[in-house]
Structure formats: structure tokens, C-alpha cells
Amino acid sequence: MGAFLFRRFALTLVTLLGITLMTFLVMRIAPGGLTAGTTDLSARVSAHEQRKKFAALYDLDKPWYVQYGRWLKRLSRLDFGRSFKDDRPVLEKISERLPNTLLLNVLSLGLVFFVAVPLGILAAVKQNTVWDRAVSALVFIGFSAPTFWLALMLMMLFGVTLGWLPLSGLHALNADELSATSSVLDMARHLVLPVLISAFAGLAGLSRFVRNGLLEVVRQDYVRTARAKGLPESRVIFRHALRNALIPVVTLLGLSLPDLIGGGFIFETIFAFPGMGRLGFDAVMARDFPVVMGVGTIAAFLTLAGNLLADVTYALVDPRIRLAGKHR
């Protein structure tokens, strides 16, 4: 287990470096260049001079590898630099947004998990019945309906036609004046649609995954052994089959972590949700280089950490991995 962890950790570090390098290079070849946003609007200095000053200020006149090296050096001090746009520290901007994205996605992932697993079990145990078909239909819709379309439709229905829920953002305009309780309530109302919609697609996928995994496991010899022992069906399913069927679900959970941290770019934009995704999206559009790098690095770091965690959990739930090499 120790060697396994060390190897995984070293690999993770290399991957992280690779991601930052890729992001760095992609931003460099983005059309318009990093200083394109600087315009001739100022009366005193020409845009050309302005650009040169700007480039010198941020080392943009140096070769890319020098820039990347200096960026890494600053990173080692956890200094992500300042935004080109408003000169605020990148870390500060991210720390405003990250909790929102995390809140949204943890809620949605929790919803996915607590609904999809029982749904998948139901579909598998009642295979080829009305229940199974209903879950299948739900999955079909969930998979095929584009999230942005679904989001817009539900916003129309609940936000405009019925007027039950707010359309965008995370707080009402008068949030500052609200009491603590109504402020939380306000936030909850803002979260309903984003959480439901982002959960929907994941729900469809995971419930199908659980169903198929369970059906696969139920055919295994050890399930027949459990039945031959005279155990009731509920115990066969929950004790003998489900444990094995849920092992791959842990992996899936690890794979869904990027969303959890990065936030859906399009999704957060539709809902004007003040999260990481929108921060990154706006930064890319504005060629706000330090912010793009900051968002990318932190999202990548947390994602990789999450994957590592998923791997460790995987090992914990599966004795064949946990005890590998410890043969009697």
C-alpha cells in the first residue's frame, strides 16, 4: 500500500505539471495574443507603447520557457499573480468562487448518488418489468436531452411562466438586507434549478451503471453460492451482490470529480452562477492569463487529489487490491 501510494503520488505530480504546461502553451497560441485587449482608447499613450509596457511588466517579452519557469517559481510560493483585468490577486478571485462551485456540485453529486443507486438497484432487481422500463426511459431522456436546452426549458417553466424560482445567480439583489434565515432560504431557492439540472444527466448515467453492474454481479457464481446457502433474496442482493457491484461506482465517483471542482463552463454561464467555471470562461474570453492559469492549476490539483482519493478508496473497499501481494 505504501509503495502504491508513493507511485500514484509521483505520477500525479507529473500529470499536474503537464496540465499547467499545456494550459500555458494553449493560452500562448490563442488568437489575438495576450495583449490584444489593450486598446487605443487612452489619449496619452499609444496602444503600441501601452502593449510594450504591459508586456515588460508581465515578462511577456521573454521567451515562453522563461515565462513558464518564472510562473512555476512564483507558484512554488503559492503566488498566482494578479488579474490583468482588475489587478486583484488571482487567489482571492478564486477563493470567492470555489466555494460556490463546490456547494453546487457536492449537492448535485449527493443527489445523484442517493437517487441513482437505489434506482439502479430497483431496475436490476425488477429487471424487464415496468420499473426497469421506467428507469430506462428516464435514462434515455437524461442522456439525450442536452443540459443547456433542458436548463433553458426549465428556466422558462419555473422562472418565467410559473415564477416560482429565480433565474440566475446565487443571491437575490437585495441579499445584503436579508436576515440570516431568509438569506439561506434565498440561496437555496437559487440553487434548486442548477442542482436539479446538473444532477439529472449524472443520475441517468449512474443509475444505468449501477443496474448493469448489479445484473453482471448477480450472474456470478458466488451469488449462486449465497442462494445455495439459503439466504433470503434481500440479503443475497445487499450483502453479497451490491458490495461487488458498487466497487466500480467508486471509480465513477472519482471520475466525476473534475466537474465538482472545475464547474461546468457552459452550465455556470447559462445560470450566471458565480462559480469557477464562469470565472475561467470569462478569463479565457478576456485573455486574463494569470486567472486562466490559476483556475486551471487549482482545478487540476483538486481533481488529481480527488482521483488519488478515489484510488485509495477503491483499494479500501476491494480486498483484492488492498491485500495484493499479501498471499498466504
Place this chain on the structure above:
Amino acid sequence: MSLLTVEDLFVEYRHGARRVPAVRHVSFSLKEGECLGVAGESGSGKSTLALALLKLLPDSASLSAQRLDFDGRSVLDLAPRELRALRGGEVGFVFQDPFSALNPVLTVGDQVDEVLEWHRGGRNRQRVLDLFAQVRLPDPGDLYGAYPHQLSGGQRQRVCLAMAIASNPKLLIADEPTTALDVTVQREILNLLDDLRRDVKTQVPHPPLRGTFPQEGKENKEFPSPLGRGQGEGLAQFRRNMKMALILVTHNVGLLSERSDRLAVMYAGEIVEIGPTATVLSRPAHPYTQGLLKSLPRLSGTDRRLPALPGQPPDPKELPSGCPFRVRCPSSFERCVVHSPALRPVLDGTVQAACHLFGDFP
């Protein structure tokens, strides 16, 4: 007294819209403590038969029988709870592949203990360790918390055996228990089976627990509870009886020669010959049994090529008319094409064979 009575058992698998017969017209009975060997090629329906006895077949199979009685009760009419009390309680199962028969995420001790929990009124770690010792697992004390993947194939099969005998069953059904094992381990496991059959004192009457037979709460007069009053007397009573009955399914007739009391030979889902093992092996009546025995290698034999039965077993989807063996049979005649032979007493009458050669038809 007959422990198991099977009359005209029929199993079909649904294959899309088609129904494919796997076991047809199977009838036999098993006495208490008796060992019945069931031999046949792959696909002859022997494993399906073994599973059918306790309705352990997959959902795609349908089962019917004139009679399927275990210990005086009709298995087909049992309530699910009563059926579960039979499975693992009065009847133990051992399957072919010990590598897949144990749950990979539960410890082996836990898996054996579960049988005690369900059929013996509670978990009992010491009893599990005793069982491990009984199936001759080394260092039983360290084994309780081991996971299946940490054990060898032979050790796993021993765990499966411990699980099967944990509740002192009256009958053990072993479906090719040694096929997946090394040859050296096969013999050990078979010898162990023999010893267990002698040593396992079947069916200690126990206090009422979930799914107890025959009626919960009612005192069983014949076998008073050994844990209640008259403990010694109860134990003596049941020990008087018993040897565990065994149905040993295998494609290796050689394994059965020294072990089984009676031998059933299956072909295309039917029993084509059944009788005392020694008689069947020394004077095989059915042409299929004869062919099967001729194809066995013998240590004393010459270096000539073993005669193989010509042809392949019939596809159960396309069974021939009349006798299913007729296309490969050296002695088939007109009647075999038209009529399907039924089992009838042949030779000295202790053996039954399904073959027109023994018919006294007009």
C-alpha cells in the same frame, strides 16, 4: 427410507422464443446416507439436474416434475422460506469452480459463519474454526479473516466444503467439485468428501430459528432438541442414523468407481442407465455406457489408441426423433428412430437402462 425421490423431472431453458430442453424425464431416488454418482459428457444436463433439485436454476429455466420429494416434503410446493431452510440447511452444495464460488469481498470465515447464522441460530466463530479443521485446512485459526484470493484453489474448495457441511446437512450435492483443481488436489478433496460423509452427523435437531422445519415452534418428538432437555438422549438418537447422503456429479466416471453406491449415466438430458456402481461399470448395459467406459484410459492397457465414441452429443435444440443416442449407436435399429426408450430393469434387475435392445416389444 428414501431421502430424495425424483419422478419425471423436466427442465427447459428459454432461448429467446425457443425452449431448449436440458433435462428430460429424469427419475431416480436416493436413500439416506447413499452416494449417487451422476456421470455424463458436458452438456448432458447433469449440472442442471443438480441445481434443479433445490430450484437453484436461473430465471430463464423452467422446472416441472411429477414428483420432487425431499425427506417427505414436496420441494416444488414449498413456500420460499421453507425452501431456503432446505438450501444450506438440510442440503449442502459444493460447486465446480472454487475460484468464483466464494464472494471476493467477504472473508472466508464470515461466509461460513453466515450459514451458521442462518441455519444454526447464530454465528459461532469457534464452530467455524472447527469446521476448517474438519476439512483439514492448515492453521484454521488464521484463516477466519482471510479473503478468498489469499487462498489456493484447493484451500478454497475446502472452504466451500466447510460451508456446505456447516449445518450438518442430510444431503450434499457436489457438482464437479474437483474439475477445476490440480490432479494432485483432486484426490485429496475426494478422500475428504468420503471422510466427511462418514463423520458429518447429519441434522442435529436444533431450537426453532428462522425458517425451521417442519412447523416453527412445534416440538419435534422424534428428535428432541439436544440443547433443551434430554440433551444426551437427543444426540444419541440422531447419531444413531447417520451418514450424509451425497450426489456426486462428474464427467469423470473413473472418480466414481471407488466411491458411489449407485451410478447414473446421463445422455442428452436423460438418465440412460442407472444401477449399482460395480454392476454398471463391470457389465454396462446401455451402448452409450459401454462406449463411455471403453474410452477410459487404463493403466494396464496397451499403447493402442483409445476408442472414442463417434460423433457429437446431439444439440438439445435439435434432438433426433426416438432415442437421442441412436445416431451414434452401433446397435441401433428401426425402432430406435420411432420410439424413445424408457428406463426399464435389465440384466439381474438391479440395473435400469433406457434402450430398445432390452425391450420385449411385440
